[in-house]
Amino acid sequence: MHCIDLQRAPWKFRQTGGGSWLPAQVPGCVHRDLLRQGRILDPFWGRNELEVQWVGQSEWEYVTTFRAAEGIFAEEHLTLVAEGIDTVASVYLNDVLLGRTDNMFVRHVWDIRGALRRGVNRLRVVLHSAEEEIRRVRPTHRPVEFNDPVGRCTVLRKQQCQFGWDWGPRLVTAGIWRPIRVEAWSGARFDSLQVQQVHGPGEAVTLRLQPRLAGTTTRVRVRACLYFAGRLVAEGVAGPETVELALTVRRAQLWWPAGQGAQPLYGLVCEVVDMDSGTVLDRCERRVGLRTIELQREPDEWGESFRFAVNGxxxxxxxxxxxxxxxxxxxxxxxxxERDLRSAVEAHMNMVRVWGGGIYESEDFYDLCDELGLLVWQDFMFACTLYPHDEAFLASVRREAVQQVRRLQHRSCLALWCGNNELPQLNQQALRDPDQRAGYEALFHHLLPEVIAECDGVTPYWPSSEWRGAFDTTHAQGEKSGDTHFWDVWHLRAPVKEYERWKFRFCSEFGMQSYSSPVTQATFCPPDGGNIFGPVMECHQKNRAGNQIILDYISRRYRFPKDQAGLIYLSQINQAYCMQVAVEHFRRISPRCMGTLYWQLNDCWPVASWSSIEFTGVWKAAHYAARRFFAPALVSARLVQEAETTIGNYQKPAGGRVQLFTVYDAPAPVRGTLRWRLMSLAGRCLVQGTKSVRLRAGGGVLQKELDFEGALARFGAEHVYLRYGLEIAGEVVSEDTLFFVAPRLVELPRGRLRLQAKQVARGVVEVRMSSRVYLHRLALELPEQAARWSDNYFDLHPGEERRVRLHLAAPLTPRQVLARLRHRSLVDSYL
Incomplete structure (x- = not known):
């Protein structure tokens, strides 16, 4: 086979209808090329997003030239392969129209024998305006998207969040966004390779391989070899009359999600071989982790389980x-x-959900998930509103689904195919229309599961998230079956403790917004533009009531901040608190609830959002908290009776009863010790105790009920806090603190932080700190650098030394680190 990689060809682009040609990069997009050439301002800076809307309303053309050698014309097949074009385009080779595109998520293959010339060829891709295409077809589609200010972006099979979301800008781009090449070949080649696993008794695993071949297949055979650690462990050959191969591994090394075991990957190499000459006509390589994955939906005492099982x-x-x-x-x-996915694993995560308003991700993404042990809940790309269901649209979706399922079905990380995001939940009224209901079911209850059965055959399918197994979107039903998106906290401004009212089987969305750190804010906002109600910050807050809701939740728990930095800090520790309350509750009630996926891990630009990792890679307080509340061994405290505000704005303290739970996820059981101490803010231990515990996987365990009523009456609820922890083999593996009143009512002392620093490795500085008083949620920050701390936003207790490591993004000496280091605890946010 001959391949002409057009990524290496000299591309140029211009706005259709005139203008000078400018250099372009492929794969790429119009906005990146315009920015690279200085023709637009950075859309992420200030309010520049509003100044570049003309780009998506315009038509663009990309052109390149390449040489076709004489030898390729002797091949049986000459094709142009475009792995992805965004989105509405016309493709010409030497002014011959090869075809038109209208789906960003499919691979296009055109026969070019009649258009290709010997010598120099000219390829031209005209990228039509997606917005103009929507206007052209808009009257034929009734439902309107609430996230799209123009409307009806769903008529195009295009990344939906390009049109704007409540965390992302409206930047409707276009481009040749994935590789493009000319291929010349003869005989036969792989069209796809389906890999299924059969796990037998003992340690044996059989791979069933079902290759689909294109071209002339009568005189070829398929040869398959499986390698592990560089050693051949199985091989097989199939002739032209055989459609399946079987490779058996006798002592299989199983692949496990992060935190459950290792992630060994076998190398699978398949070749199409000409039986007469022995020539290898095509080669296909895969990496395969040997495992089983099930979505267990079984009757139980609470209704029906929603539980993932790996290797049983x-x-x-x-x-x-x-x-x-x-x-x-x-x-x-x-x-x-890698930056964000590795951060997920460092926070003890074992799954990410690829949300349905974005894209089917790149091979790099799934490679990393395979390597890191991150299961993938894979949405199809449908989100929040109803879609067309005419014959042409469904045909395009079927082609998309077939290609994507065939591309991804072998992945060890792939845990679930999900039809859409929130369509039944957000369109209850529209789905009462028989035509809309029939169209919805045709797509998500027939077409997609049929494609998965044909092209995958193993991975479970779930029609929507959220979904209860029926068109019932009530929280009460979510306590019985299916998965739930719980947004009463945030959108409905319910108290944070509302999480603890509900015992969902699986909570796949919930969240709380916060502002980005000063380091990230400096990438989009001038020093004098940080007022959250000013034009720049409002442009980088895409939720209509977002700023008001953040302030509302802050005011319930914390004092008013003294400055902008204090406001950012409070928004982040508030977000961390909300996520902690939710996740610890859902972990405590396991196995009734068997999973949490918070909204959201990452950002697509610098913005106020629900993310725990900022666009620059900086971990928010919530991500440091996630590493604690997702820890394999967790101690969790729950106040039986919360503090409350009564008529007249009087503060009624919480009762003194506290429940201590443990949750344990690791496979091997261990013994540990619970420790608790009721502390004065000055550092004096008032009450203490211990309990030996045995930890094993299987759910939350109530280990101890404590009663501090008498101590609170004696010392005052606003003058004490509870410190509690879990030790295993003498090491503290989980620890936190609990107040008996809202933190704004606690009389926190202000104290001096003593700091020392030393170099411990290249690019790593250890910072040691201590204080004579209790410092709640101490935050460390290195201005102008997206540095990573081994821990942050933690509690520092009186008289104890804490050591954290700083992984620098740019070289600094320990002396320079101490000179630039900024720190802030809760009391510093208002005093």
Missing amino acids: RPIFIKGANWIPAHSFVAGLRREDY
């Missing part, structure tokens, strides 16, 4: 929702994905 072992899911890593996804590199 039920797994409590700990993770977050994934959105596109950039507003312009073309050109994202492996390292762009």
Whole structure:
């Protein structure tokens, strides 16, 4: 086979109808090329998003030339292969129209024998305006998207969040966003390779391989070899009359999600071989992790379970929702994905959900999930509103689904195919229309599951998230079956403790917004533009009531901040608190609830959002908290009676009863010790106790009920806090503190932080700190650098030394670190 890689060809682009040609990069998009050439301002800076809307309303053309050698014309097949074009385009080779595109998510293959010339060829791709195409077909589609200010973006099979979302800008781009090449070949080649696993008794695993071949297949055979650690462990050959191969591994090394075991990957190499000459005509390589994955939906005492099991072992899911890593996804590199996915694993996550308003991710993304042990809940790309269901649209979706399922079905990380995001929940009224209901069911209850049965055959399918197994979107039903998106906290401004009212089987969305750190804010906002109600910050807050809701929740728990930095800090520790309350509750009630996916892991641009990792890679307080509340061994405290505000704005303290739970996820049981101490803010221990515990996987365990009523009456609820922890083999593996009144009512002392620093490795500085007083949620920050701390937003107790490591993004000496280091605890946010 001959291949002409057009990514290496000299591309140029211009706005159709005139103008000068400018250099372009392929894969890429119009916005990136315009920015690279200085023709637009950075859309992420200030309010520049509003100034570049003309780009998506315009038509663009991309042109390149390449040489076709004489030898390729002897091949039986000459094709142009475009892995992805965004989105509405006309493709010409030497002014011959090859075809038109209208689906961003499919691979296009055109026969070019009649258009290709010997010598120099000219390829031209005209990218028509998606917005103009929507206007052209808009009257034929009734439902309108609430996230799209123009409306009806759903008529195009295009990344939906390009049109704006409540965390992302409206930047409707276009481009050749995935590789493009000319292929010349003869004989036969792989069209796809379906891999299924059969796990037998003992340690044996058989891979059933079902290759689909294109071309002339009568005189070829398929040869398959399976390698592990560089050693051949199985091989097989299938002739032209055989459609399946079987490779058996006698002593299989199983693949496990992060936190449950290792992630060994076998190398599968398949070749199409000419039987007469022995020539290898095509080669296909895959990496395969040997495992079984089930979605167990079984009757139980609470209704029906919603539980993932890997290799027969039920797994409590700990993770977050994934959105596109950039507003312009073309050109994202492996390292762009690795930063955030590795951060997820460092926070003890074992799953990410690829949300349905973005894209089917790149091979780099799924490679990393395979390597890191991150299960993938994979949405099809439908979100929040109803879609057309005419014959042409369904045909396009079927082609998309077939290609994507065939591309991804072998992945060890793939845990679930999900039809859509929130369509039944947000369109209850529209779905009462018989035509709309029939169209919805045709797509999500027939077409997609049929494609999965044909092209995958193993991975479970779930029609929507959220979904209860029926068109019932009530929270009460969510306590019985299915998965739930719980947004009463935030959108309905319910108290944070509302999470604890509900015992969902699986909570796949919930969240709380916060502001980005000063380091990230400086990438989009001038020093004098940080007022949250000013034009720049409002432009980078896409939820209509977002700023008011953040302030509302802050006011319930904390004092008014003294400055902008204090406001950012309070928004982040508030977000961390909300996520902690939710996740610890859902973990405590396991196995009734068997998973949490908070909204959201990452950002696509610098913004106020629900993310725990900022666009620059900085961990918010919530991500440091996630590493604690997702820890394999967790101690969790619950106040039996919360503090409350009564008529007249009087404060009624919480009761003194506290429940201490443990939750344990690791496979091997261990013994540990619970410790608790009621402390004065000055550091004096007032009451203390211990309990030996045995930890094993299987659910939350109430280990101890404590009663501090007398101590609170004696010392005052606003002058004490409870410190509690879990030790295993003498090491504190989980620890936190609890107040008996809202933190704004606690009389926190202000104290001096003593700091020392030393170099411990290249690019790593250890910072040691201590204080004579209790410092709640101490935050460390290195201005102008997206540095990573080994821990942050933690409690520092009187007289104890804490050591944290700083992984620098740019070289600094320990002396320079101490000179630049900024720190803030809760009391510093208002005093």
